[in-house]
Amino acid sequence: MPPDDPNPGKPAVVSHGPMADELGFHLRCAQLAAFKHFAHAVGAVEGITPGLYGMLQAIDNNPGLSQSALAVAMDVDRSSIVKVVDRLEGKGLIVRDASPTDRRRYRLHMTATGARALRRIQDAVIRQDRVFSARLDDTERATLIALLTRLYRPDSETPTARAGIGAES
């Protein structure tokens, strides 16, 4: 993380020119701010990143999924998953469970410790997320989420109510 603003008084120098009208620019700025807020409010306490948190949620909500499926879900290559799973397993949060039907495959599951940790982390994340978006009222926040969703999920059917669905195994 870069140091806190070293010169709060001085002119902020930078004009952004035409980027002020580019959605991608604002998206990047907002995401960077969100990441930092997460790191400060959750990561510093729980030693976790948004990416790792997302993986835990994916495993928790889709128990037994394979590493390849997790890779697809996280939108990264299979090979990139290995070390992450190693780490989560090393922390005792998840386990690789050999599939009885396909001996090439592992089924990923939360451990009891992992499930407990995730609930704790999740509470922190949700609180942090509310603080981060405190400048928006509930309507604005919902609007923002809806607009963002349409950007990255063109087939989006207004997804708010998806929470709570298990892994439909």
Added chain:
Amino acid sequence: MPPDDPNPGKPAVVSHGPMADELGFHLRCAQLAAFKHFAHAVGAVEGITPGLYGMLQAIDNNPGLSQSALAVAMDVDRSSIVKVVDRLEGKGLIVRDASPTDRRRYRLHMTATGARALRRIQDAVIRQDRVFSARLDDTERATLIALLTRLYRPDSETPTARAGIGAES
């Protein structure tokens, strides 16, 4: 970049659970999608990333700024700037100009080549950005930018973009 969706027909497996209500999650997804779109539409042609593009814009819009000022603007450490400036200078896009008043300092400037390249890249970026946000009409797009800006710039006085105003300058 990960490979294209390997199983278009099969169920997408993953339920996101409580993350569906976390703004940070949607922010991350949207930003990732924007980054990929940029890489595909601009990066593949111009060999540039959103970060490098942002640096070029910062230098172009604030000619003569120091590397430290650029680091503050990009919100990274001074030391992280060095190699990037090396690369941009190596490509002939910018120059390190020794400051006559402070011999520790370089003033960063675009070269003629760099200025030309930036204009070309900028056109591509703006076009790409419009394609990426094509699912939103002008009002929605402006609303989205306004909401995002309020997230990362708490002092923001609702910049240009207001509901109903297109992106015209």
Added chain:
DNA sequence: TATTGTTATACTCTATAACTATA
């Protein structure tokens, strides 16, 4: 003393390619 640019080093994230053991 503080600042500017720099180097050395390390860590994270991610990709590609090749390997293995299965299927």
Added chain:
DNA sequence: TATAGTTATAGAGTATAACAATA
């Protein structure tokens, strides 16, 4: 042949710590 997991390797990107030159 194709798939699941793995390893080796490489390249961004970024941080910290220390250093020289300069202020």
